[in-house]
Amino acid sequence: MRADARRNYERLVEQAKLAFAESGVDASLDEIARRAGVASGTLYRHFPTRLDLIEAVLADQIGGLVDLGKRLLAADDAFEALTTWLRATLVHGLTYRGLAAAVMNSALDSELVSTWHARLFEVGTELVRRAGEVIVPGTDAEDVVRMIGAIAWASQDNPDRAERMLALLLNGLRR
Amino acid sequence: MRADARRNYERLVEQAKLAFAESGVDASLDEIARRAGVASGTLYRHFPTRLDLIEAVLADQIGGLVDLGKRLLAADDAFEALTTWLRATLVHGLTYRGLAAAVMNSALDSELVSTWHARLFEVGTELVRRAGEVIVPGTDAEDVVRMIGAIAWASQDNPDRAERMLALLLNGLRR
DNA sequence: TGCTAACCGGAGACACAGTCCGGTACCGTG
């Protein structure tokens, strides 16, 4: 990658962070480009879709979550591990307004796309399966993962509500 | 209302039903107007917002749900009544793709708006409160109502998933 | 230093929600 390209990439990620924090992940891409001092064509070249930009912005956070998930896969208490992962993922989903919707609509429903979020949810699915003996029999792992996305979506701007909804889900998962 | 206005209103509702069934409630309003043989200005005059059109299309269904809810308020088994309402509302939320999102984003988050859906959810909130002695203490009624919306949102096009998620919620509500 | 391909800027195409003004249709009254 050329120096100017790298510079523009970094500027875009930086301005996207600010814009997402201000008005959610649905912030205008043109506006982000303008703030970064690049043309909109440049933004699309680096980030063909909005999710690409989102994931670039959240790369560190998602990477950390995937790592956490992998560590939890080695934990003894499967339910506790699952709880920790669910909570961490829920908190992640609340990072920016609209993030849960963007991810659920793009990453999970486009089975052709391999994304960071898809990897994150794979780990989660594995944690659900591993807890299989201590949760309600027949629980579909993907259901649980989607429930977290749904809770994040329904409780945007309200971490307390998110926590309460998570408690409902956890209670519902118990045998 | 004049005869031509009534005619146009009915045409719009009819075409909206078809368009929503085809491509969800996010179908282009211009396209619906075109299909109804009226100008887009006419559509907006009758239905200032998309939710107005949605509710006109679903007036009968929502009315029936509100009636059901009121009947359930008189039922002896509060948990059973709540379960019935939650399921009926969830099924309603799956009527059209995107309906849950449209409703949750518009009706519940705009506290200034009195809509059919707001009334539906009021009844639900009341049913949750009424079941207070048989569900987890401290359960926030609005949390539960929003969970239904969230489940509908996360399980679009997949009634089986919706049912499983509802089961998780119900299990989570039990003491 | 010169060449070339990676990369850029930004005008423009496209889609859609929503507005507004001159024209038309309907309905009520005489």
Add this chain to the structure above:
DNA sequence: CACGGTACCGGACTGTGTCTCCGGTTAGCA
């Protein structure tokens, strides 16, 4: 029945945002 007035109409137009594409520029390599 005819007329007048207002409810209602059509559709051109505006605004916003996503996305494309072509001529111009820059960076990196030989």
